[in-house]
Amino acid sequence: MRLFFMGKHGGSHPEENKDRTRNVGITVAVVPKELVFPVSMHIGKPAKPVVEVGDEVKIGTLLAEADGKISAPVHSSVSGKVIKIEKRQTQSGMADCIVIENDGKDTFIDSIKEQEEISDPKVILEKVVSAGIVGMGGASFPTAVKLDPPPGSTIDTLIVNGAECEPYSTSDYRVMLEHTDEIIKGIDVVRKLLPKLKIVYIAVEDNKQEAIRTLSDAVKDFTDITVKTLRTMYPQGSEKNLIKNLTGREVRPGGLPSEVGTLVMNISTVRAVYRAVKLGEPLYQRVISVSGSPVKEPRNLLVRIGTPVESLLHDCGGFKEDPAKILSGGPMMGRALADVSVPIVKAMTAITVLNAKEAEIGEESDCIMCSECINVCPVNLQPILISEAFKRGDVDKAKALGAMDCIECGNCSYICPSKIPLLENIREAKAAIKAQQQKEGA
Known part of the structure; x- marks a missing residue:
């Protein structure tokens, strides 16, 4: 099998630490009594609240509407009541948030149900817009904007990114294994928006052999979908590198993938597109890996957006040793959390907990010009x-x-x-x- 990889330079090999959760199936996280929804879970302008304190909401109720094209709406992930609209601590600092008290009834809005087959690209795009989907691999760019490239663009190549090269994280890996059919159906939905599309690559690193086999079997009858095995190297899953490695095309500095006829989407984002179009479901939950040496029972959890990090840590049995640092994401790109009250947002892939030895950076000294x-x-x-x-x-x-x-x-x-x-x-x-x-x- 041919491997696609970065050359001698351009990557590193940090310790993977994926074994803690690689073989741990997705389980449903406990839904807490209080959930917090930042109005900005995306790149672009924050969404504008459309609810007030005291309002009753259901799963899927619009809490905040998009403010312009580069923005994304926010929906409730529980049924209950809006109890506060105030600034709260988030992974990016203090931000405006909508706080909901969960009534425990899990009542859905009426529009979340199986939809009739939709072929009209305009209607499909409208559903993606209204679902509030953003890049779920960490980028958080509004997906509808990606799926509506600038006039004159001709997208002939779709790359579905399943590399998941960040250490510790296995959330996308479990999605690839457990929701393979929804990923393939999501590709079919995206295909309807890209009339010039010729080829689809599903890119997976070679440390995920079971996912490669599962996906390869799922696409064996498709002539335009190919599973590509990538050499394990960090950051193999970065957008521009994927495009270069799989197509030979180079995106200019400051340029967009659409300029070279390519669209890159995270594997979980593709699945979310399917669920939005087929089930009328807004992005209100996602899979999160919770891992790290101090965690008693590392797990892959299906989590409601707005759930405080501390609730997930409780789901994992707490700590077996004192944590020194808790990260949103992994140790390479992740951000240290100010406290565990921070809520889960759409683009969070993992919560990584490090002990004192793992978190130790060392004392800074002068550059030795090693390059x-x-x-x-x-x-x-x-x-x-x-x-x-x-x-x-x-x-x-x-x-x-x-x-x-x-x-x-x-x-x-x-x-x-x-x-x-x-x-x-x-x-x-x-x-x-x-x-x-x-x-x-x-």
Whole structure:
């Protein structure tokens, strides 16, 4: 079997730590008494609340509507009552949130039911828009925008991303095994939106052999769907690298995949599209891996959006040793959580708990000019130079060096022998560039 992989440079091999949950089937998480819904679970403008304190809601009730094209609506994942609309701690800091008291009845809105077969692309796209689907691999970009490429674009290649290269996480892996049919049906839905589509690649790393076999068997009768095996390397699943490795096409810095006739979608996102169109179901739940050395019973959980992280940790039996750091995501791209009251949002793939030894970064020292951060950067940036420019306060230089093209994979920080927080510095540089752009546009 041919393997598609990045070359000598452009990736790293962090310890996978997937065995803790690889063979643990998806189970349903406990639904807590109180759930918290940030109005911004996506890239773009926050959604606008359309409910008030005291309103009764059901599963699927619209809580906040999209504000413009680059935005996404938010729906309730439980039935109950809106008890607060206030700022709460989220994975991205303090943000406006809608708080719902769960009545425990799990009453659905009437429109969540099996739908008649839909072939009209306009109607399909409207259903994806109204379902509030965003990239579920972590990017959180509104999916409907991806499925409605700019005029003049010709999408002939769809890449369904099942690489899941972040250590610890196995949520997509379990979805591939347990919901294979919905993934294939989701591809069929997406196909109806892309009239020029010629080929579909389902990309999976070679450390997921059972998923490769299961998917290959599921698509054996399709002439336009191929399962491609990727060499296990981090970050093999990054969008631009997938496109380069599977098609030979290169997306220019700052460019979009649609410019080279390609669309990339996470495996769970494709499944969510199917459920939105076939079942009328908004994105109100997702699969999350909860893992790490301190966790007593690591699990893959089907979780309602808005569930506090502490509820999932309780589902996993709590801790067998003191946790030093709790991450939204994995150790490479994940963000440390301020506290465990933070709610689960649409693009969270995992909760990773590290002990003191695993969380130890080491003392920062001066750059030794080894160039390792440059070697492992999958998008050919110079992380140390961007970091140094930002620390000098030269935001324009950081921008000129391509800070905004950083995919925040964390390879540079992982490989740095001087323990320089390169990813953190580049994230701050990107935030400063965005703030500068907004100020200039005001």
